[in-house]
Amino acid sequence: MNQPGGTAQKRLPIQPPFGIHYSWVIVAVLAVVQIFGSSIFFVAGIMVPPLSDPQGDFRWSVFEITTAISVYYVFGAMYAPISGHLGDRFGARRMMLAGTVMYGVGMASLGFITQVWHFFLFYSVFMSATASITMVPMMASVSVWFRRRLGVAIGILWSVGGIGTALMAPIMAELLEMFGWRETFLLVGATGSGIMLLVWPFVRSKPADIGITPFGTMASDPPPLVRTPAINKLRLKVFNRSMRQTHAFWNLPLIHGLGCAGHGIVLIFVVPYAVNQGISLTDAALTISILSLVSLLSRLGSPILAEQYGPRKTMAASLLIQGLTVFILFTAQEVWVFYLFAVVFGLGFGGEWTSYLEINRRYFGDGPMGGAYGAQMTGAMMGHAVTTVLAGLVIFTTGSYILVFTISAAFSLTGVLIIASLDNTSHVLIPDWEGSLPPEARSNFVPGAAGDDD
Numbered sequence: 034m035n036q037p038g039g040t041a042q043k044r045l046p047i048q049p050p051f052g053i054h055y056s057w058v059i060v061a062v063l064a065v066v067q068i069f070g071s072s073i074f075f076v077a078g079i080m081v082p083p084l085s086d087p088q089g090d091f092r093w094s095v096f097e098i099t100t101a102i103s104v105y106y107v108f109g110a111m112y113a114p115i116s117g118h119l120g121d122r123f124g125a126r127r128m129m130l131a132g133t134v135m136y137g138v139g140m141a142s143l144g145f146i147t148q149v150w151h152f153f154l155f156y157s158v159f160m161s162a163t164a165s166i167t168m169v170p171m172m173a174s175v176s177v178w179f180r181r182r183l184g185v186a187i188g189i190l191w192s193v194g195g196i197g198t199a200l201m202a203p204i205m206a207e208l209l210e211m212f213g214w215r216e217t218f219l220l221v222g223a224t225g226s227g228i229m230l231l232v233w234p235f236v237r238s239k240p241a242d243i244g245i246t247p248f249g250t251m252a253s254d255p256p257p258l259v260r261t262p263a264i265n266k267l268r269l270k271v272f273n274r275s276m277r278q279t280h281a282f283w284n285l286p287l288i289h290g291l292g293c294a295g296h297g298i299v300l301i302f303v304v305p306y307a308v309n310q311g312i313s314l315t316d317a318a319l320t321i322s323i324l325s326l327v328s329l330l331s332r333l334g335s336p337i338l339a340e341q342y343g344p345r346k347t348m349a350a351s352l353l354i355q356g357l358t359v360f361i362l363f364t365a366q367e368v369w370v371f372y373l374f375a376v377v378f379g380l381g382f383g384g385e386w387t388s389y390l391e392i393n394r395r396y397f398g399d400g401p402m403g404g405a406y407g408a409q410m411t412g413a414m415m416g417h418a419v420t421t422v423l424a425g426l427v428i429f430t431t432g433s434y435i436l437v438f439t440i441s442a443a444f445s446l447t448g449v450l451i452i453a454s455l456d457n458t459s460h461v462l463i464p465d466w467e468g469s470l471p472p473e474a475r476s477n478f479v480p481g482a483a484g485d486d487d
Contacts (some may be wrong), residue, residue, distance in 0.1 A: 056178040056240070056248035060186050062232045063171050066129060067190055068197025069136060069225040070167030073160050077102050078304040078321065079205050082314050083214060084152075085305075090214065095305070097149050099425025102301065104157035106418030110411040112165035117407025120170020121269055124238025132167035133229040139163050140222025144215040165410070173406040176390060176399070177239045181249025184340030184391055191332035191387045199325035206318035264474045268467075272400040275466035281396045281456055282405065285389065286412025288348070288448050288455075292385040294416035295355050295445030298424050298437055299378065303362070303371070306434040312368050323375035328383025335384035336391055344392035347384055349452045354381030356445030362438050381445075386413065395458035400466070420444065 049058055084091045084098050120128050142155040172190070179186050201221075208217040240247050260268070276282045300321065307317035331351060339347045358381060361374040393405050424437040456462060467475045 054248045055237075055243060055245055056186070058235055059178050059237065060175070060189055062235050063125075063175065064190050064193035065232050066132070066167055066171055066229060067193055068201070069229060070132065070164055070171070071197060073136075073164040077105075078301040079202060079209070079314075079318055081301065081305045082308050083209050093149055093152075094429065096425045096429035098152075099301065099421050099428075101149070101152050101157050103418045103422035103425070104153060105161045106297075106414040106416075106421060108158055109161040109165055110414035110418060112162050113169050113410035113414060114404065114407035116165040116169040117173055117403035117405075117410070119166075119403075120173055121401045121403035122266075124242075125170050125174035126233075126236045126238045128166055128170040129229070129233055129236050132163055132171075133226050133233060135159070135163040135166065136229065137222050137226030140218050140225065144218035144222070161414075169407050169410050170403060172390065173401075173403040174238060176394065176402050178247050179249060180247045180251070183394065184336035184338075186248075187336040187387060187390050188333035191336070191383070192329045196326070196329065199322040202318045202321040202325070203315060206315050210314060260474070267474055268470065269401055269404075271470055272397075272463075272466055273404045275463040276397055276400075276405055279396065279456075279462045281392075281462060282408065284451060284455060285392065285405075286409045288352075288412070288451050289386065289389065289409045290412035290416030290419075291444045291448035291451065292348075292352055292355070292416070293413040294420040295352070295359075295441045295448070296378075296382045296385065297417040298420050298441035298444075299359065299362075299382075301421060302424060302428075302434060302437055303374075306362070307365075307368070307371050309434070310366055312371070316368055317371070320371045320375045323372050324379040324382060327376050327379030331380050331383030332387050335387045339388040339391040343458050344388040344395065345452055345455055345458055347388050348392070349449050351381045351384030351388075352445050352448045352452065354378075355385055356381075356442045356449070359438050359442040359445070363435055385445075392458060396456070396462045398461045398463065398466075416444070 049055055081095065081098055083089055084093050085095050086092065116128070139155060139160045142159070143152075146152050146155060172187075175186055175190065176183060205217060205221065208220065212220075237243050303320055304314070304317045307320060308314055335347045335351060355378065358374065358377040361370065361377065365371050365374060389406065389409050390402065393402050393409075397405060420440065424440065427437050427440070428434065
């Protein structure tokens, strides 16, 4: 019987021990990836003091360094939709392998830089591609593994990523002070890529690859279809076209950009600001660690609350906390004040960017999310890019960290206002997107039904 929907040979299901659904194995593996993928840009502020040290090996200006970090975000914005599309096209398994190899090569290359243009090439251009590949397709792919409890899965992923950042910040600072630049990046690169290679064999792109259904699937849910590559490509094209016709598709990247602009300034400049106040690099780096550890609460809780009470409320509350608590830094001169700030700011920071997969599902249903999430990551990266170079220029011309922290608060609070203008999340914005597809490409297509060839 001819089946245009593209049925495939039946695969034997994989059953992890202790009755664990394989979806949680995927969460565990991708959590490991988040530790290293997110650390590429969350610990960017750790690099500023050694690169700008007048008695160090580099002696670059803060403006040169922040411009390079800004260019990193610009390229990240360019790569995000491409990575999302490639993830939808080739699957998380292939993308993770590519990102793992790139991580090892890129970190090792950073260890041998001697001039500013080397930093631009290997960090701004190459490592931004690495971060995009190890994060965008990986996070977007989680949606297909869960019919229910997606919020819990996303919360776990982002929480483990926060643990990774909390550990990586003081570890890298300590390694830089003990061994120097080259040995630090060689060691971190080899360790990170090695660990990711060890867990890579457990990655699968979707439940159908191992003959199972997504976690939380009920008997009343429609069965998943395995389609031909041509039909998947057509569905992806039509789905993305429908998403782009909604206001939410364009507003969400803007909100993500404003939120990341707000916390991006803090993540990069709170460490050099603390050092400028007479605090040691290792003690200052603990600000990032505390911030990341506290953010575990909101990283885990915000997706769960978003799933239960709605993502707009959690996103607005998180941005409000993130914007208001920056003012604590205005009087920070002692290390305990920086740690107090980290505790409060971390609650808002962890919830600002962890509800996007949930709001995507509310607005766009169960279609392929790589394009939507990629667009939102483009907004995030552009927010980082614009404010990083802007803040670097402000410090270069005025020397005022207080002014750049004011800019941070302004961006976060503007994001709250735009969230208020979003559509209600109680209904899907594109419920009829499959209407322009041929019958055999629709979700309700039944092979062998009337009209199908025998």
